[in-house]
Amino acid sequence: MKIDPKNPADLSAQIAGAIRDAIISGGLIVDERLPSEAELAEQFDVSRPTVREALKRLAAQSLIRTQRGATGGAFVNRLSFEAAQPQQITTSTLLLSMNAVSFETACEARYALERACAPLSAERRTPDHLATMRAEIHRQSQPGLTDEAFCASDVAFHRALVDGAGNPVLSYQLAGAVEAMQPLMNMITFTARDRARIITLHTDIADAVEAGDGATTLAALTALETETQDLAQSVFAARAARS
Amino acid sequence: MKIDPKNPADLSAQIAGAIRDAIISGGLIVDERLPSEAELAEQFDVSRPTVREALKRLAAQSLIRTQRGATGGAFVNRLSFEAAQPQQITTSTLLLSMNAVSFETACEARYALERACAPLSAERRTPDHLATMRAEIHRQSQPGLTDEAFCASDVAFHRALVDGAGNPVLSYQLAGAVEAMQPLMNMITFTARDRARIITLHTDIADAVEAGDGATTLAALTALETETQDLAQSVFAARAARS
DNA sequence: GCGATTCAAATGCCAGACAATTAGAACCCG
DNA sequence: CGGGTTCTAATTGTCTGGCATTTGAATCGC
Known part of the structure; x- marks a missing residue:
C-alpha cells in the first residue's frame, strides 16, 4: 500500500484510494482493524490530520467505521444493503435533479426496471408484501391526503412490490430508481379523479400479484406507466400554458 | 444550517450532513461556492480541521469539488452520470462480495434488469451500439483470450446493449449490476465449448437487436441467462467435488 | 473473588502556523 | 496606451503539538 508523494492530487485522496483498493482487492477483510491513525501517518509519511481526512472519505462511503476508546480504531465495514441504500437514493435523486433528466426518461427507466x-x-411475494401493498392502497384512498403523502404511499407500495421478488440485489437497485422519482412526482398535483385511476391500477397490480399472475401484473404496470406519463404530460402542459 | 453540539455523533459528520441537506434541498445550487473553510469554521463554531473533514466526506461522494488559489474554494458539484458510475460500481461490487450473495441471486437480478x-x-440502438456489440463478439471468438479478458468483453457487450436503450438512468443503474457481476464471472473457467455457446447467444441477441425485434431479443437474453446459470452451477459443482 | 479505581490507548477536536497555488491588481516599460 | 511582469491577497493543503473524551483492561482494596 503505497502512495506517490509527487502526485499533484491530494494526499488524503491518494491514501483513501490506497486503502479502498486494499479493501476491494480483499487485502483487508471485513471487521479487520486498520492501523491506528498515528501508525498510518507514519506508514504513509504524512501527518495525522491528513490520515484523518482520508479515513473520513472512506467513512462517508461506509467502507469503514470508527470506534473510540482503548480497543477502538477504524474497522473495515461489512457494507450492507441497508447501509448502501440511503446513499444510493441520495445519489439517484441528485442525478435526476441536477441533470435535467426529463420526467419521461426517468419514468421510463423506473417502470422498465420495475417490470x-x-x-x-x-x-x-410473501403475505407480508401483499398486506403492505393492500395497506398502502387503503391509505391512498383516504380523502384529505396531501399530494406529498399520496406520493410517499405510492413509493411504499412500489417498494413492497419490488421487495416481493425476494432478491436483495434487485431491491437495492430499484430503491434508488423508485425513491429518486419521488421529488419529480411531488411536483404533480393530483385531482381526485387522478387518484382514483391510480388506485384502480394499484388494485389491479395487487390482485395480479396475489393471483401469482406475472403477465397480468406486467400489463397492469404498463398501464400504470402510461397513466403516469399522460398525467405528467397534462400537468406540465397546463403549467406551461398558465405561465 | 445548524448543528447540535450536544449530539454524540461526530461534529464533522453533522456538518457534512447539514451541507448535504442544503444541497439536496436546493439551498445550494450547482457551481455555487461554499464559504471558505475559515468562514465555515466560524459559522459552525468549530475548528478548520473539523470543517475540512466534513468537506472531505462530501468530496468523497462527489457532492463538492475544491479548487486552490485566490478564487478557489469548495463548489457544489454537478453530479454527472459519468462521475457517479464508478462509485455505483464499487459499491455494488462490495455489496456482492461482502454479503454472501449467491451467484444465482446476482445473476437473476442482472438479467432481470437487462431484460x-x-x-x-x-x-x-444506434449503429454505434450495434457495431460495438459485433466487435465484442468478434473479440470473444478469438482464441487465446484469457478468461478475464473474455469476461471483460462480455461486460462491454452487455453495456453496449444497455446503452442502446438511450436512457441514461437505465444505463447508470445497469452499469452497477453488470459490472459488479464481473468478479463473480471471473471465478468461472470457460471451456472452448462454453465460449462457443455464449458467442452464439450473443450473436442471436445482436441479430435480434439489429432487426429491432424486442421479443426475440428477450428470448435470447433469457436463453443466455439459463446458459450462464447452468454453466456456473456445473463449475461450482465440479469445484465442490474436487475439494 | 469482586467491585471500584486507575491507566493506557485510541479517536475527536482544537490552535496556530507555514507551504503551495491561483487569480487579479499593480506596476513597469516600450 | 498596451502588453507583459511582478506583487499581493485569498484560499486550500499540510504539519506540529496539544488537550479532551471514550473505553477496555489492568490493578488495587476489600
Whole structure:
C-alpha cells in the first residue's frame, strides 16, 4: 500500500484510494482493524490530520467505521444493503435533479426496471408484501391526503412490490430508481379523479400479484406507466400554458 | 444550517450532513461556492480541521469539488452520470462480495434488469451500439483470450446493449449490476465449448437487436441467462467435488 | 473473588502556523 | 496606451503539538 508523494492530487485522496483498493482487492477483510491513525501517518509519511481526512472519505462511503476508546480504531465495514441504500437514493435523486433528466426518461427507466421485478414478485411475494401493498392502497384512498403523502404511499407500495421478488440485489437497485422519482412526482398535483385511476391500477397490480399472475401484473404496470406519463404530460402542459 | 453540539455523533459528520441537506434541498445550487473553510469554521463554531473533514466526506461522494488559489474554494458539484458510475460500481461490487450473495441471486437480478432494457434497445440502438456489440463478439471468438479478458468483453457487450436503450438512468443503474457481476464471472473457467455457446447467444441477441425485434431479443437474453446459470452451477459443482 | 479505581490507548477536536497555488491588481516599460 | 511582469491577497493543503473524551483492561482494596 503505497502512495506517490509527487502526485499533484491530494494526499488524503491518494491514501483513501490506497486503502479502498486494499479493501476491494480483499487485502483487508471485513471487521479487520486498520492501523491506528498515528501508525498510518507514519506508514504513509504524512501527518495525522491528513490520515484523518482520508479515513473520513472512506467513512462517508461506509467502507469503514470508527470506534473510540482503548480497543477502538477504524474497522473495515461489512457494507450492507441497508447501509448502501440511503446513499444510493441520495445519489439517484441528485442525478435526476441536477441533470435535467426529463420526467419521461426517468419514468421510463423506473417502470422498465420495475417490470423486471414484477413477474418474480408475483411468483414469490410473501403475505407480508401483499398486506403492505393492500395497506398502502387503503391509505391512498383516504380523502384529505396531501399530494406529498399520496406520493410517499405510492413509493411504499412500489417498494413492497419490488421487495416481493425476494432478491436483495434487485431491491437495492430499484430503491434508488423508485425513491429518486419521488421529488419529480411531488411536483404533480393530483385531482381526485387522478387518484382514483391510480388506485384502480394499484388494485389491479395487487390482485395480479396475489393471483401469482406475472403477465397480468406486467400489463397492469404498463398501464400504470402510461397513466403516469399522460398525467405528467397534462400537468406540465397546463403549467406551461398558465405561465 | 445548524448543528447540535450536544449530539454524540461526530461534529464533522453533522456538518457534512447539514451541507448535504442544503444541497439536496436546493439551498445550494450547482457551481455555487461554499464559504471558505475559515468562514465555515466560524459559522459552525468549530475548528478548520473539523470543517475540512466534513468537506472531505462530501468530496468523497462527489457532492463538492475544491479548487486552490485566490478564487478557489469548495463548489457544489454537478453530479454527472459519468462521475457517479464508478462509485455505483464499487459499491455494488462490495455489496456482492461482502454479503454472501449467491451467484444465482446476482445473476437473476442482472438479467432481470437487462431484460428491462432489451426491448428499448432493440427499438432505439444506434449503429454505434450495434457495431460495438459485433466487435465484442468478434473479440470473444478469438482464441487465446484469457478468461478475464473474455469476461471483460462480455461486460462491454452487455453495456453496449444497455446503452442502446438511450436512457441514461437505465444505463447508470445497469452499469452497477453488470459490472459488479464481473468478479463473480471471473471465478468461472470457460471451456472452448462454453465460449462457443455464449458467442452464439450473443450473436442471436445482436441479430435480434439489429432487426429491432424486442421479443426475440428477450428470448435470447433469457436463453443466455439459463446458459450462464447452468454453466456456473456445473463449475461450482465440479469445484465442490474436487475439494 | 469482586467491585471500584486507575491507566493506557485510541479517536475527536482544537490552535496556530507555514507551504503551495491561483487569480487579479499593480506596476513597469516600450 | 498596451502588453507583459511582478506583487499581493485569498484560499486550500499540510504539519506540529496539544488537550479532551471514550473505553477496555489492568490493578488495587476489600
